[in-house]
Amino acid sequence: MKLQAALRLIAGTMILLSLALTVLVHPNWIYFSAFIGLNLIQSAFTCWCPMITILKKLGFEE
Template sequence: MKLNPMLRLIAGMMFLISLALTHYVNQNWLWFSVFIAANLIQSAFTNSCPMITLLKKLGVKE
């Protein structure tokens, strides 16, 4: 899998996990969803994403 689809997959899975944790464990996990959304918004404006850097270091092809 290439870099951009992998990034979208990870972001979507993290968001769904955070919603499940919010529902089943504690409402404070909602802040994890807020963090994910804020990171996606920030990366749209700055074109810098920590997950892309990590995936590149792990050898995921662009």
């Protein structure tokens, strides 16, 4: 799997997980969704994403 595809898979999974936790466990889990969204926005402006750094160290190719 390529780096960008893995990043999209992880982001989408985390958003869906946090939304499920918001509905099923506690409404405060919505802040986790907000955190993920803010991280995606900051990475668009700074061209740096912590998850990309982790995925590169795990051996994913660009």
